Amino acid sequence: MSRGTVNRVLIGLVGAVLVVAGVLVLAGGLDLYGRLGVHPPGWWPLTSPYQPVVSARSRTRWVxxxxxxxxxxxxxxxxxxxxxxxxxxxxxRTGLSSIAVPTPGVAGLRTRVSARALESALESGAVVLPEVERADVRLVRAPGHPRLRGAVRLTPGGDPAALVEHFETGPRADALGSLRVPELPADLRIRVLQEAPAGARRRRRRRRRRHPRVE
Structure with missing residues (x-):
């Protein structure tokens, strides 16, 4: 599970708990139960403006x-x-904003290359294959050397082995040659899409005919 997913789940749970607690406190503080003629059960918290949120019995029950x-x-x-x-x-932050590379012919001088520019070049090199639907590459911190983390989505019937060979001999080799760095490890996560059922493909074709694309 990615960090973004964990963050969204945690924030959603905390937000839901706070909203429920706030609604209960607000309903009791405004005496909405009495005004609406609602009689909540005895264990229901804060049923009137004169009732504390935590009763004395609850506060001292297990002390x-x-x-x-x-x-x-x-x-x-x-x-x-x-x-x-x-x-x-x-x-x-796990991502890098730039990467330091040596400058040929100038001892002691290192040039910094934008990480986003490198990531874009690698993504463009990966989507050259017709079976690549989407590619996302990030340059992250790692012990020893920066590391590439890529997520590639292939069309139905795509060949992951061909993609790995293409990425290794193409975009990654070009990056190593351009940056003049000895090592740039890469982790690729490849997902091959499943072919949609024939009925779904026919429905998509009918929708395209009803809504022609204008360029």
């Missing part, structure tokens, strides 16, 4: 237990550590 304070402190500590870890993970 006398020997396990209470270690559990509270341990749970809060885990929550704080997890929050700090998540924040540090967001601040730590």
């Amino acid at each position: 006398a237990g020997s396990w209470w304070w270690p559990t509270v402190i341990g749970g809060l500590s885990v929550l704080v550590v997890a929050t700090v870890w998540w924040l540090v993970a967001q601040l730590r």
Whole structure:
């Protein structure tokens, strides 16, 4: 699961909990239950403006237990550590904005090349194959040398082995020669699309005929 997906799931869950809690507090604080004639169950939190959010019984229910304070402190500590870890993970960028390359004939001088320009060149070189539907390449930090991470989507019937050979001898070899770097490892994630059923293909063709493309 990617970092973006994890972020969206976490933010969605936290947002849903906060919205539900806010609605319950707002409904009780505005006495909406009494105005609408609704009688929530006894365990329902905050049913009137004069009721505390957490009752005295709930606050002191387990305080006398020997396990209470270690559990509270341990749970809060885990929550704080997890929050700090998540924040540090967001601040730590895995992508590179540029890459330093040696300058031929000038000792000690290194030129920096935009990572986005290199990524675009590699993507353009990958989509040359007719069976490549989409290519996405990123230059990331890695121990020793920068590393390429690519995600390529092939059309139905595409040949992953041919794509790997083309990428190795074409775009990646060209990048090594242009940058004059000794090594540029690459990780490729290849997805081959499944061929759509005949009925779906016919429906797509009918839609194209009804809505002609204008260029």
